[in-house]
Every structure is written in structure tokens, then in C-alpha cells.
Amino acid sequence: MTETASPKAPAATDVVLRVAGLTKRFGATLALDKADLALRHGTVHALVGGNGCGKSTTIKVLAGVHRGDEGRIEVAGTAWDVDAYDPRAGRAAGLRFVHQDxxxxxxxxxxxxxxxxxxxxxxxxxxxxxxxxxxxxxxxxxxxxxxxxxxxxxxxxxxxxxxxxxxxxxxxxxxxxxRLILILDEPTATLPQHESDVLLEAVRRRADQGQTVMMVSHRMPEVLSVCDDFTVFRDGRTVAALVGQRPTEHELVRHMTGAALARTIDESVVPGALDGDTPVPADDRPAAEPATAAADDDVVLRVQDLHGGPLRGVDLELRRGEIVGVAGLVGSGRSSLLRTIFGEHRPASGRVTVRDAAGRVHADGDPRTRMEAGVAMVPEDRAGEAAFAELTIRDNLSVTVRRKYWRLWGMSQRQERADAADLVARYGVRAASADAPFTSLSGGNQQKVVLARWLQRQPSLLLLDEPTQGVDVMSRADIYRTVQEAAAGGCTVLVASSDLLELCSLCERVIVLQDGRVAAHVSGAQLTPDHLTVLTQSTTEPPSPTLQGASR
Amino acid sequence: MSVTDTPPLQSPGSGDTGADDRISPPVSTAGAHGGVKGLLERHALLLLLVAVAAFFSFNPASGDIFFTQQNASVLLGNQATVALLALAVILPLVCGYFDFSLGAIAATSTVLTAGLMSFNDLPLGLAMTVGIGVGVLIGGLNGLLVTRFGLNSFVTTLGMATLLGGLIQWYTGGQAIVNGLDPRLAQFGSTTLLGVPQVVYVVALIAALLWYLLAQTPFGRGLYAIGSNPRSAALVGIRVQRSVWTTFVLAGALAGLVGVLALARSGSATADPGTGLLFPALAAAFLGATAVRPGFFNVVGTIIGVLFVSVSVSGLTLSGASTWASPVFNGAALLVAVGLSHYLGRSRGVRTT
Structure with a gap:
């Protein structure tokens, strides 16, 4: 731990919230490992760190959602051991939470x-x-x-x-x-830039009038602009406490990821990617350049200057059999990109063309025409957007190919049953029978069914949004294998995920979205979770005014 | 009129249209189809029907008349319109939408068909076509309001029913239309073929077609998928709005036909708003959702539901019960059926709301 106290370090009495040696285990996972945190009165304090570093767990322990295993919490002079701390104690002592929702x-x-x-x-x-x-x-x-x-x-x-x-x-x-302490959990995650500016200015003004605020955020420029103190977590530990300092973005990111990685930020960011004006995004692999017409035939998905919702000019090209990842923070446009490609959202401007298995190129359309063009999408919200909970596994499987079973005398149940049994066996769905209700399956098996539903159509482009959310470890491995097999068979896969390790293990290259634009392309040796963390969290220098003008 | 198939969601924030007024069947036991219990559950209503029929056949108070071909004929003829209306009701219900206006549509069709013949001397064929056509139009309007404009189906169709009830009063002046009707219609309604009233054949034919549509076509499968989760349905390429709209139109057309058949059976049109027909039909539809394919509205279950209620009521009446016995039995049967399936569903640990 690198305690970097400035000369004007706070007197002990100045600290209104102190967390000391907080440890929290979830099963075998150590979410918090003797983490420390101290808030000074009347300051805005940033709690930063990569995904899974323990920020959320800390907040949840303070809010009383989780009970800590070891450590002490001290609010406004009253101290508790964590096992004596509960939501009411925190509230009575003056903690107030505003969650992302x-x-x-x-x-x-x-x-x-x-x-x-x-x-x-x-x-x-x-x-x-x-x-x-x-x-x-x-x-x-x-x-x-x-x-x-x-x-x-x-x-x-x-x-x-x-x-x-x-x-x-x-x-x-x-x-x-x-005397109250305000704790904000990612207050700006879903806000557009100008809205978050308004919000942060207001927060800053409150602090100037004596309000103590702690905020969790992934947006480095924001926390740098409003916060007085910074606590950086990594792997459940406090790795830096910067009190009353003005660190640079690189310094913060270096603390978050360890020293070596920060250097590579500048190298991997695509020059000019932020001005939205590059028709063909540069790629680390020379083979990816569409130099010849023959190579052009290989492009399954082409996204050109796509605007709409959070997307602000995305360019993208995917080739046959590639697995490409999409990384980005909440609100960066990850899901929107997939949904727009699938035709669920109509783009405000820009083009999305898809080449089907027969080589025909299709311009935009609704999900149904997209499906006919060989596109498949596994949405993020399984229960809300993929499941037919009351229907059987068989119904859930056949729903994408209903027409296939229709004969003059009705639906061919025999064939449907046989196909369903095949799919259940092939994709390793652990179910009593294909006639069991969908809800009888575990999350992982449900996801396998959803995946099988689409793969039986032999799509040329498979869009996966958080494919292993709420999926157990064993099923996760199965799903990765299934996706890789599909890709080996010529299916192009675009995976959006907040699990950076997943992207690194599954994808050949990953694009990083920031504020609705492609900020970086990562592939090869640079494709590591830490490096992706760096790229998703940081912003490069804003494009120069002339470039910005040109892109509009 | 047509409904283009806009995806139900333009943006995540706008919410899917009508999601808040979607209803689920009384049970959602989701068919753990294996095992004796599942088998029993699926056929409980049918067994109950047989048991009730047997009871009244051997019960000395009712047996003499109950177990006669004549009583069966009367019973079937009288229940034909309720059965057909129940079939109309389940179409939107499969997708998760109520249509309360179907009884009123039927009544409108009855009155209009009669009125056009009586007041305007229109030929029978044209009058019938107008009666059914009005059903189609109102169904289409309901569907448009519910899908395109995202109005709550419960309230929209209730409003439509009330409106139509008023128009019926205005059109008839509160008087029954008895004179000037084409005698062929009443003749059709009262003749029997092979001892069964002719209207029953019409209902049977339509029941068979609907069974095919709902259970044996991709379209029907899509409707059940919409009923289960409209968001998921849209994302597997089902045209949700268009499908839902179609069920409202079909239901309206069937209700129009119910009106014509009702006129054929009774030989006159009263200024009745049609609720008397709707509630037994709704009860039968919900009873039917506990049978054959528990948890889902289905054609065969609905027919069994209609028969169960009518056989029981007929038996009770013949045993000397008063007129209030019929609605009391209807209501009680529905409550018991719904309660029982809810309990069965819960005991299996399946979500029931």
C-alpha cells in the first residue's frame, strides 16, 4: 500500500467516516482485504478502481446490505466493529446513499x-x-x-x-x-456529458458549503475535476489514499492497474478514433485491412458512422469467423450497438450492412429481416428479453424455427421433439426432459438453451450481450466452447461484456467504446483485463477543435 | 385498416406497449407434463364433467329427463353461442390481453342484423355480412387502440362495451326486434341434423379451425410466445403488434358470428347489452385454462369448460334448483378451479402470478 499523504493531511478529528481493515469474503472469493478509507469533513472523496476491486462491496457494507467479516467502521465519532454494524446504525450516524438506480x-x-x-x-x-x-x-x-x-x-x-x-x-x-455524509454510487454512469457536468457542479457547490460527499465513478476526468481526495482500490485492498492532491489521470490509472500497464494506454488508442471520421478503423493485424475485393467478401458486418441513442459515430468491420469483443462502461453504448445492429433500435444515421451466408448484402431492417439475413442476438436481460418462462424448453428452442415444423396437417411434434432432444444433448443442457418448463433450469442451462435456439439457425453473425451473466462456472466454460465452435464453423461473433476477463479469453480482438465512440482497438499481447480496464476508464485528450468540426 | 409492424420498443425507456395491462392466465403451472399428478391435472376437468353427467343421469330427481337425447340437444343448442364466444375470448387472452367488448359486439351484431332486415328490408345474406363485418371493424379498432396506441386493454374494451350497449339502446329504442326477420334464419337455428342443432356444427367447425390455428400453426405458437413474454417474442422475430391486432380482429369477427347465431336461435333481437353472454364465456375460458394444457388458454379445455358448466347447471335445474343456481354454480366452479390450479402450481414450486 502506498500511502501518499500530503503535507496538509487531515487531523484525526477532521475525519467523519473511517473504515479500517475491512475484510469481506464471498465463499472462497476475498472481495475486500483489509481495506481502509477515510473521508474528511466537507470534501468530495472519490473511490476508484477497476471492476471487482471492492468498491461496490464497500458501499454495500456501509449501507448494511452486506455484513463485513472483519474491521471497524467509524462515523462521526461513533465506532462499530463490523459485526455490530447494521443499516440503522449507519443511517442514525448520518450516512445517506444515492444509488445508481x-x-x-x-x-x-x-x-x-x-x-x-x-x-x-x-x-x-x-x-x-x-x-x-x-x-x-x-x-x-x-x-x-x-x-x-x-x-x-x-x-x-x-x-x-x-x-x-x-x-x-x-x-x-x-x-x-x-453532519450528514452523502454517498453517491456511480451518479453519472447513465448521464450524457453535459448532464453530468451540471450534476457535478452542483455536488461541488454543496461540498464547498460543507457537505461531505463520497462518490464512486469510473469516469476519471470527472472525479479529477470535482474531487478533493482519492482512494484507489485494487483487488480488495487500498493501494493509494491521495489526500488533498491533484493527481493526473495517469497517476490514478497507474494505481488502479499497477505501474507497468499505464504506459501502454497511449500506444493502443487509435489515432483519431475519437473524431468519428475514420472510415476503416486501424487494426493491429495487417491482414484485417480490406485491401482487395476478395477480402471484402469476407466482411460479414460493416457498421459505418452509426449514430443513435448513446452511439455517436461507430465504425466497425467484422470478418467471417471472427470473435470480436466490445468493452466499455455502463452508458458507453455497448448494448445499444448490438441492439441497433439487430434492428431493434433504428439508427439516427449511419449504415449497418450484413452479409448473409449466401453472400448477399442486406441494409438495415427490423429484427425479423435481420434474422433472415443470418443475424442472431442473445440479449443481456435473459429473464426479461430472452426467456419464455412458462413455456417448455422445447418451445423455447423451436421459437426461432417455428415455420420449419409446419406441415399441412399441423406442427410436426415428432420432429420438433427429436430436434429439441438433439439440441439439449449437443449443448449439454442439464434438464430432466425437453418438455420441462424453462424456469426449471438453472441460469447457466437457460443461457445454453437461448444460445442453442439461435445456433440451430446457423447464423452468420451472432451478437452476444453479457453471455455469461448469472451463469455458473461450469456452464460458462461450456458456453465459451460453444461460441468458439460456432466461430470455427464460420460464424462471426460480436460479444459485449463487462467481464473483461471474459473478453480476453474469448475474443481475438476487442473494441473499446467510450461515450458512444470506438476509442481503441486491442488485440494480441495487449489483450489483458488490466489493459482493458485502463482503456475503458480513461479518456484520451479531447480531439482538437478542428478535428471535432470536421466530424460533424 | 392495417397495422404496420413497428417493433414494440423504440427505446428502452419507453416501455413495451400495454405491458402494464397484460394479464396472465389464472394459473401458470407450466405443465410439468410427466407423472400421474400432471396427467390428473390435465384431465381433471374432463373427469369432473363425466362425473357430474353420470351423477345427474342416475340421480332419481333428474335422471329421467337429463339422460335423454332431447335434453342433450337442447343443452348443446343453448350453449353453442356461449361456447363460440368463449373461443373468441381466448384469442386475445392467449397473448395476454382482455377483450370485454366481445359480448357487446355479439349483441350489436344481433341487433344490427335483425334491424337491417326489419327496418331496412335488407336481404338476409347482406344483413348477416354487415353484422359480422361490424364485429371485424370494432375488433380492429380495439386492436389498434391496444397495440398501436398502447392503451390498457381492460379499460379500452370495457369502454367499448359500454359504448356499444348505449348504441344498441339507441338503435332499437329499447324495443325487441321481432317482426320482418327472414324466417330462414330462425329455421336454421331451430332445426337439428342427426339430432343435434345445426348451430352446434358451426361451432364445432370453428372450434376445429381455431384449434388448428392456435396449436398447429407457427402463428399460434407465436401467440403463446407473446403471451409468455412479449419482449422476448419481439427479439425472436415475432411481429408482436400485428399478431395481437389480428387476434382482436378474429375475436371481433367470431363475436359478430355469435350475434348472428344468437339471432337464429332466439328468432328475435332484444336490446340486451350482451354482458349476459360474456361472463359465462369468460368463466369457461378461465376454466378451460386449467385443463388439457394447464396454465394456458386452449380450445379443447374451453369447450370442456363450457360443457362442464352447462351440464351441471342443466342437471341442477332439472333436479328442481331455482334459477339462481346457474350463476352461483358458474362462479363457484370458477373460483374452485382457479384456486385449485394455483395451489397445484405452487406445490410444484412454479411461479403462479
Whole structure:
């Protein structure tokens, strides 16, 4: 641990929240290993680190969702051993949380959202004193510089205002002495740039007035612009506590990943990738350059200057039999890219062309025409977007090829049964029978069924969004093998995942998305989880004004 | 009118249309098809039907009349319209949508068919076509409101039913239409073929076609997939909005036909808003969802449901029970059936809501 205390290190009395030696195990995994954290009064404190470094676990222990195994927590002078600490203790001591999902009711007014937290002011007979409530909430909104009427439904507010309302609500019972500690979990993850600027400015102003704030964020430029102190976690340990310093992005990233990797950031970022103007993204492999017409026939998916939703000019080319990964933070456009390619979202501008197995090129279309062109998609949300929970495994398998079984006298159940049994055996689905309900399967086996559903169509392009989310280790290996076999058979695979290790073990190359653009291409020896962490977290220097102008 | 097939989601934030008003069948036992218990569950309603029929046949109070070909004929003829309306009801229900206006559509069709012949001297064929055509139009409108505009199906069709009930009152002036009807229609409704009323053959034919559509075509399979999870359905290339719209249109057409058959059976059109027909049909549909393919609305189960309720009520009536016995039995049977399947589903650890 490299404790880097500055000369103006805080006096012990200045610390309002201290976590010391916090350890938390999940089974065999050590999520937190004697982690330390100290917040100074009236500062904005950043808690940063790569995926799985223990940030979320720390927050969950503080919120009382998980109970720590060892360590001490000290809030505003009161100290607990972690096994004596519970949600109520944290709240009573003044911890307030605003999670990424803000927990607001979008249809209800701001005032009512406040009232659900703090209770409605009632008069005789339990009547709600609306005027009282609205006046109090209006005062709070003024204090927090939120320009909105308490009667406005929360859903009508701008995204940054919504987050501010959630913050204001969390702090609403704060009296004049500013003793509450606000903990923000990735407050800007889903916000566009200008919205997060608005939000961060407001947070900064609160801190200047004496509010203590801790925020978790992956966006380095943001934390650098607003935070006073930084705590960096790696593998469940505190590797750096930078108090009252102004570290550079490289310094932070070096702490997050270990020293050696940070150097490679600049080398692997594609020159000009951020200006959205490169028609063919540079690639580390010379063979990938579409130099000849013959090589061009090999391109299964071509995405050109794709805009829409979070996507802001994505260019991409995938060849036959390639497995390509998509890395990026939440909100970087990972899922949107896949969904737009599959035709679920219509792009605002740009082109997506797909070459089917017969060599015909298809321009854009809806999911159905995409399917006919040989595209398959396994969505991220298995329960919500892939499963037919009440139907049988057989129904879940045959749903993509229903027409195949239709004879004049009806559906050929015999053939359907035989095919389903084949698929279940071939993809190693552990099920009592193909006629069992889909929900009787474990997560991993459900995912195998979803994958088999698509692979039986022998797609030329397979889009996988978080393919092993909620999947056990054994099934995960099966799924990787299945995907690799499909690719070996000529299927092109595009995998979006937040599991960087997964991308590294599965893919030949990975593109990194940042703010809806391809920020980097990684392949070969550079393809390591640590390196990807560096690339997803950091931003390079913004493109020069002239380049930016040219891209628009 | 047509519905283009827009994907139900343009953006993740907008939510899928009508997701909040989607309903699930009373049970979702999801068919653990193996084992004696599963077999028993699938055929419980049929066994119950046989048991009830046997009981009333041997019960001295009702046996003499109950177990006669004549009683069976009357029973089938009277239940033909309810059965057909129940079949219409399950079409949107398979996709997870209610259509409460089907009873009113049937009543509108009855009144309009009768009125066109009586007031406007239109020929029978044209009057029938208009009656059924109105069903198609209203079904199409319902479907459009529910899919394209994402309105809640429960409320939309309830509003439509009320509206149609009012229009029926206005059109008939509250009077029954008895005169000026083509006698061939009533004749068709009252004649029997091989001892079975002719309308029953119409219902049987349509039941067979619907069974084929729902159980034996890719389209029907798609409808069940939509009923299970519309988001997933859209992502495996099923045209969700168009399919749902089609079920509303088909249901409207069938309800229109129910109206014509009702006119044929009764020989006159009363200014009834049609709820008297709808609730037994809904009850039969939900009863049917506990049988044959438990957890799913299905054609054969629905027919068994209709027969079960009507046989029981007929037996009770013949045994001397009063007129209130029929609705009481209807309601009780539905509650017991739904409760039982819910319990069975839960005991197997399957999600039931």
C-alpha cells in the first residue's frame, strides 16, 4: 500500500467516516482485504478502481446490505466493529446513499417523492397538509438550486435534475449543522456529458458549503475535476489514499492497474478514433485491412458512422469467423450497438450492412429481416428479453424455427421433439426432459438453451450481450466452447461484456467504446483485463477543435 | 385498416406497449407434463364433467329427463353461442390481453342484423355480412387502440362495451326486434341434423379451425410466445403488434358470428347489452385454462369448460334448483378451479402470478 499523504493531511478529528481493515469474503472469493478509507469533513472523496476491486462491496457494507467479516467502521465519532454494524446504525450516524438506480417514482411529483421518504405532514384526521409539504419541498429545492416546481412529476425533469432531486431527498432531514455524509454510487454512469457536468457542479457547490460527499465513478476526468481526495482500490485492498492532491489521470490509472500497464494506454488508442471520421478503423493485424475485393467478401458486418441513442459515430468491420469483443462502461453504448445492429433500435444515421451466408448484402431492417439475413442476438436481460418462462424448453428452442415444423396437417411434434432432444444433448443442457418448463433450469442451462435456439439457425453473425451473466462456472466454460465452435464453423461473433476477463479469453480482438465512440482497438499481447480496464476508464485528450468540426 | 409492424420498443425507456395491462392466465403451472399428478391435472376437468353427467343421469330427481337425447340437444343448442364466444375470448387472452367488448359486439351484431332486415328490408345474406363485418371493424379498432396506441386493454374494451350497449339502446329504442326477420334464419337455428342443432356444427367447425390455428400453426405458437413474454417474442422475430391486432380482429369477427347465431336461435333481437353472454364465456375460458394444457388458454379445455358448466347447471335445474343456481354454480366452479390450479402450481414450486 502506498500511502501518499500530503503535507496538509487531515487531523484525526477532521475525519467523519473511517473504515479500517475491512475484510469481506464471498465463499472462497476475498472481495475486500483489509481495506481502509477515510473521508474528511466537507470534501468530495472519490473511490476508484477497476471492476471487482471492492468498491461496490464497500458501499454495500456501509449501507448494511452486506455484513463485513472483519474491521471497524467509524462515523462521526461513533465506532462499530463490523459485526455490530447494521443499516440503522449507519443511517442514525448520518450516512445517506444515492444509488445508481435513484429509487424515484417518475410519475409522482417531486413533493410526493420527498414525502414517501420522510412521511407526509398531516393535520387533524390524518389529512395531508399539501400546502405545508409543497412549501417545505420548495424551500429545499431552492437550497439545492434545483429550478423546478414541487408539483412537477419527477419523470418530467432532466436526468441531472432527477439525480439532484434524489440527492436532495436523501439529505432532506439535514439540519443546519451539515453532519450528514452523502454517498453517491456511480451518479453519472447513465448521464450524457453535459448532464453530468451540471450534476457535478452542483455536488461541488454543496461540498464547498460543507457537505461531505463520497462518490464512486469510473469516469476519471470527472472525479479529477470535482474531487478533493482519492482512494484507489485494487483487488480488495487500498493501494493509494491521495489526500488533498491533484493527481493526473495517469497517476490514478497507474494505481488502479499497477505501474507497468499505464504506459501502454497511449500506444493502443487509435489515432483519431475519437473524431468519428475514420472510415476503416486501424487494426493491429495487417491482414484485417480490406485491401482487395476478395477480402471484402469476407466482411460479414460493416457498421459505418452509426449514430443513435448513446452511439455517436461507430465504425466497425467484422470478418467471417471472427470473435470480436466490445468493452466499455455502463452508458458507453455497448448494448445499444448490438441492439441497433439487430434492428431493434433504428439508427439516427449511419449504415449497418450484413452479409448473409449466401453472400448477399442486406441494409438495415427490423429484427425479423435481420434474422433472415443470418443475424442472431442473445440479449443481456435473459429473464426479461430472452426467456419464455412458462413455456417448455422445447418451445423455447423451436421459437426461432417455428415455420420449419409446419406441415399441412399441423406442427410436426415428432420432429420438433427429436430436434429439441438433439439440441439439449449437443449443448449439454442439464434438464430432466425437453418438455420441462424453462424456469426449471438453472441460469447457466437457460443461457445454453437461448444460445442453442439461435445456433440451430446457423447464423452468420451472432451478437452476444453479457453471455455469461448469472451463469455458473461450469456452464460458462461450456458456453465459451460453444461460441468458439460456432466461430470455427464460420460464424462471426460480436460479444459485449463487462467481464473483461471474459473478453480476453474469448475474443481475438476487442473494441473499446467510450461515450458512444470506438476509442481503441486491442488485440494480441495487449489483450489483458488490466489493459482493458485502463482503456475503458480513461479518456484520451479531447480531439482538437478542428478535428471535432470536421466530424460533424 | 392495417397495422404496420413497428417493433414494440423504440427505446428502452419507453416501455413495451400495454405491458402494464397484460394479464396472465389464472394459473401458470407450466405443465410439468410427466407423472400421474400432471396427467390428473390435465384431465381433471374432463373427469369432473363425466362425473357430474353420470351423477345427474342416475340421480332419481333428474335422471329421467337429463339422460335423454332431447335434453342433450337442447343443452348443446343453448350453449353453442356461449361456447363460440368463449373461443373468441381466448384469442386475445392467449397473448395476454382482455377483450370485454366481445359480448357487446355479439349483441350489436344481433341487433344490427335483425334491424337491417326489419327496418331496412335488407336481404338476409347482406344483413348477416354487415353484422359480422361490424364485429371485424370494432375488433380492429380495439386492436389498434391496444397495440398501436398502447392503451390498457381492460379499460379500452370495457369502454367499448359500454359504448356499444348505449348504441344498441339507441338503435332499437329499447324495443325487441321481432317482426320482418327472414324466417330462414330462425329455421336454421331451430332445426337439428342427426339430432343435434345445426348451430352446434358451426361451432364445432370453428372450434376445429381455431384449434388448428392456435396449436398447429407457427402463428399460434407465436401467440403463446407473446403471451409468455412479449419482449422476448419481439427479439425472436415475432411481429408482436400485428399478431395481437389480428387476434382482436378474429375475436371481433367470431363475436359478430355469435350475434348472428344468437339471432337464429332466439328468432328475435332484444336490446340486451350482451354482458349476459360474456361472463359465462369468460368463466369457461378461465376454466378451460386449467385443463388439457394447464396454465394456458386452449380450445379443447374451453369447450370442456363450457360443457362442464352447462351440464351441471342443466342437471341442477332439472333436479328442481331455482334459477339462481346457474350463476352461483358458474362462479363457484370458477373460483374452485382457479384456486385449485394455483395451489397445484405452487406445490410444484412454479411461479403462479
Amino acid at each position: 435513484l429509487g424515484l417514482f417518475p410519475q409522482l411529483s417531486i413533493a410526493e417523492n420527498f414525502a414517501f421518504d420522510a412521511g407526509y405532514p398531516t393535520g387533524p384526521g390524518g389529512r395531508v397538509q399539501w400546502r405545508n409539504l409543497h412549501r417545505r419541498v420548495a424551500e429545499l429545492l431552492t437550497t439545492y438550486e434545483i429550478d423546478a416546481d414541487p408539483r412537477t412529476p419527477v419523470g418530467a425533469l432532466r436526468p441531472a435534475q432527477r439525480t439532484l432531486v434524489a440527492i436532495c431527498r436523501a439529505l432532506q432531514d439535514q439540519e443546519g449543522d451539515e
